[in-house]
Every structure is written in structure tokens, then in C-alpha cells.
Amino acid sequence: MGNNLPLMSTYAYLPVNLVKGEGSCLYDDNGVEYIDFTSGIGVNSLGYADYEWTEAITNAVCTLQHTSNIFLNQTTLSLAKKLTTLANMDKIFLCNSGAEANEGAIKLARKYSFDKYGENRNKILTLKQSFHGRTLATLTATGQDKFHNYYFPFPEGFDYFETNNIEDFKNKLTSDVCAVMMEAIQGEGGVNTLNYNFVNSVYETCREKDIILIFDEVQCGIGRTGKLFGYEHFNINPDIVTVAKGLGAGLPIGGFLCNEKLSETFNPGDHGTTFGGNPVACAGALVVLDKICTKETLTEIKEKGEYLVSLLKNINSPLIKEIRGKGLMIGIEIEGNSSEIQKQALEKGLLILTAGKNVLRLLPPLVISKEEIKKGAEIIKQCLN
Numbered sequence: 001m002g003n004n005l006p007l008m009s010t011y012a013y014l015p016v017n018l019v020k021g022e023g024s025c026l027y028d029d030n031g032v033e034y035i036d037f038t039s040g041i042g043v044n045s046l047g048y049a050d051y052e053w054t055e056a057i058t059n060a061v062c063t064l065q066h067t068s069n070i071f072l073n074q075t076t077l078s079l080a081k082k083l084t085t086l087a088n089m090d091k092i093f094l095c096n097s098g099a100e101a102n103e104g105a106i107k108l109a110r111k112y113s114f115d116k117y118g119e120n121r122n123k124i125l126t127l128k129q130s131f132h133g134r135t136l137a138t139l140t141a142t143g144q145d146k147f148h149n150y151y152f153p154f155p156e157g158f159d160y161f162e163t164n165n166i167e168d169f170k171n172k173l174t175s176d177v178c179a180v181m182m183e184a185i186q187g188e189g190g191v192n193t194l195n196y197n198f199v200n201s202v203y204e205t206c207r208e209k210d211i212i213l214i215f216d217e218v219q220c221g222i223g224r225t226g227k228l229f230g231y232e233h234f235n236i237n238p239d240i241v242t243v244a245k246g247l248g249a250g251l252p253i254g255g256f257l258c259n260e261k262l263s264e265t266f267n268p269g270d271h272g273t274t275f276g277g278n279p280v281a282c283a284g285a286l287v288v289l290d291k292i293c294t295k296e297t298l299t300e301i302k303e304k305g306e307y308l309v310s311l312l313k314n315i316n317s318p319l320i321k322e323i324r325g326k327g328l329m330i331g332i333e334i335e336g337n338s339s340e341i342q343k344q345a346l347e348k349g350l351l352i353l354t355a356g357k358n359v360l361r362l363l364p365p366l367v368i369s370k371e372e373i374k375k376g377a378e379i380i381k382q383c384l385n
């Protein structure tokens with residue numbers, strides 16, 4: 001299945017050529033307007049052409065576009081300070097993407113365990129249906145068989161347990177486990193929410209056994225679910241938290257935060273990146289945190305999500321099997337092919353995502369208005385009827 005573009009055929013590109021965005025709308029090369037329920041796969045949290053974000057990154061790029069990590073700069077330091085404070089964490093390592101953040105988190109957890117328990121305690125447990133990235137280690141961490149093809153040999157030291165099944169977790173918890181990694185809401189895996197008792201039980205066991213608990217907040221973090229981090233819905237404190245997507249609001253950024261227990265684990269030379277902590281991306285991320293991390297905005301996100309769910313629940317279609325999610329991270333499980341509905345929605349002026357063959361995934365910009373939500377829900381209704 002090739003394509004006639006100079007791009008590798010890794011994506012089934014949708015037939016639309018986008019040229020401009022404004023607020024929560026996008027425009028194609030024919031001037032057609034689309035309501036955006038994708039935000040560039042959870043990235044454009046502030047929508048398009050946000051004035052403060054654009055101004056901040058423009059100033060940053062005109063002042064100091066890059067330094068590398070062998071020097072310090074105030075913008076990167078300010079972001080590190082702000083994010084560690086908001087997350088109540090001790091330190092952060094800044095990088096460029098979600099996969100890179102998760103890869104770094106895995107390394108940090110393994111180094112902690114190596115230092116304390118030696119080299120044989122290195123296994124990472126993740127959830128079935130999870131998604132953690134496309135590098136070899138994060139693909140292996142991803143608990144979906146369909147990703148474990150072609151690229152052999154995959155790294156050792158990963159195993160998977162069933163979502164919301166504490167017995168399965170206990171069965172997989174061999175003495176060589178050093179860390180558990182999970183998403184508070186699984187994004188790519190189908191917008192699956194985790195059960196409160198299940199998460200708390202895993203948390204307690206990890207604490208008891210000195211197993212590092214990593215929350216992958218790449219998709220569900222930075223306000224997406226109506227809280228700064230998805231794990232806050234479970235009243236727990238992970239040891240490592242990874243972020244990317246929405247923090248960048250359009251520029252590549254990622255990071256992993258750790259608590260005090262892990263803050264002395266890495267020493268100079270143990271990990272690195274050339275672009276990570278780039279001051280332009282950091283200047284933008286500071287604006288994202290200023291705008292999203294207020295009580296009012298987070299409450300608004302929660303309410304807008306509830307509004308969208310209520311509109312979706314009013315759609316009387318035999319195709320709808322379940323509507324799930326939190327805040328502005330919503331999945332609609334349908335009878336039938338999600339890509340077909342995605343194409344129909346595009347033709348009607350709405351951009352949506354899929355999560356597997358039968359789930360429609362909605363990740364609008366966090367700044368979307370109720371009016372736009374209503375228009376988008378109306379198009380989904382037309383497609384599902």
C-alpha cells in the first residue's frame with residue numbers, strides 16, 4: 001500500500017491539505033473550515049494562533065533559539081521550576097517527545113533499581129492496551145501485540161498485565177520487577193479509563209515493594225482530563241511522570257519528572273539529549289502552564305467535557321456502544337469502522353481521531369467553545385445516523 005507522496009507510507013493520510021488555524025478551527029487550501037476535535041493528536045492545547053503563546057515563542061526564537069544542555073538558560077530553568085512545583089516533584093529532565101520521555105523514565109527506574117538491588121531487578125510491567133511510543137523500548141513497553149512485529153529482536157525486560165485486573169498484576173509481579181508504567185486514561189488503546197481501586201492497589205503494592213510507579217501523562221496530562229495530571233483522579237503520587245504533547249502546544253517538547261527518591265539517580269553522562277529543553281519550546285510551554293493550570297480553566301475543561309458527553313449521549317444511534325473518558329479526552333466505541341466515520345466527519349467539516357478499529361477519539365483544543373462543541377457533536381450525530 002504505497003502513496004505517491006515523498007513521505008513514507010507510515011500514515012494513511014486523510015485527503016485534506018491544511019493551511020491555517022485559528023482558535024479551534026482549521027482551514028484547508030480551498031478555504032473550507034473544519035472544527036478541530038483532534039488538536040494535532042492532543043498537542044494544540046491552546047488551539048491555533050494563540051496570541052500569548054505565539055508572542056512568547058517568537059520572542060524566544062529572536063533572542064536565543066538553542067543552547068544545548070551544557071549551558072544554562074533562564075527560560076528552561078523557569079519551565080523546570082514551574083513544572084516541578086506544579087507537579088510537586090523534585091526534578092525534571094526535558095526532552096523532545098513522548099517516546100523519548102518514556103524511554104528516559106524507563107532508564108531512570110532501571111538505574112535506581114540497579115544502584116540499590118543489582119542488575120537482575122530490571123523488569124518493567126505495563127498494561128495491556130497501553131501505548132507508550134515508537135522507539136524500540138517504548139514499543140516493547142506498549143502492551144498491544146499488533147506493535148510487536150517485524151522489528152526483532154525487541155529489548156528484554158517487559159511484561160504486561162490486564163487493565164483493572166489486580167489478580168493478573170499480582171501474578172506478573174515477579175521478584176525482578178523494578179517498575180510499573182501506566183496511562184491514567186489509555187489514549188491510543190481505545191480511551192480506556194482505569195478503575196480507582198485497581199490503581200490504588202497497584203500504587204500500594206509498588207510502595208510496599210519499592211517498585212517505581214511511572215505515569216505516562218503524555219496524552220492525558222497537562223489539563224486534558226480537567227486536572228493537571230490524569231493520575232490526580234486516583235489521589236496517588238507516582239514516582240515518575242512523563243509529559244509531552246499538550247505541553248508543547250505545537251512545538252516538540254517532552255519531559256520526565258521524578259520525586260525525591262530518584263532525584264540523585266542520574267549523574268553526569270547517564271542520560272542526555274541535544275535539543276531537549278530548547279528555550280523556544282520552553283517559552284511556549286510556560287504560556288501553556290500559565291493558561292491551563294488555573295483552577296478556573298481546569299474546571300472549565302471538566303465542564304466542557306461533561307457537556308460534550310451529554311450531547312453525545314443524546315445521540316440515538318444503534319451504532320454507539322459506549323461513551324467514555326474524562327474532561328476533553330473522550331472515546332466513542334461504535335459498532336463498525338471508526339475510519340469510515342472519521343472520513344464522513346471530515347467531509348462534513350469536523351476533524352476527529354480514531355483509537356483502533358472501532359473507537360472514535362475526541363481531543364479538542366482545551367480552549368474550544370461550547371458553541372464549537374455543539375456544532376461538532378451535531379456532525380457526529382449526522383455521521384452516526
Ligand SMILES: Cc1ncc(COP(=O)(O)O)c(C=O)c1O
Nearest residue numbers: 097098099131132133187218219
Ligand atoms: C500515552 C502516550 N505515550 C507516549 C506517546 C508517544 O509520544 P510521541 O509520539 O511524542 O513520541 C503517545 C503518543 O501518542 C501517547 O499517547
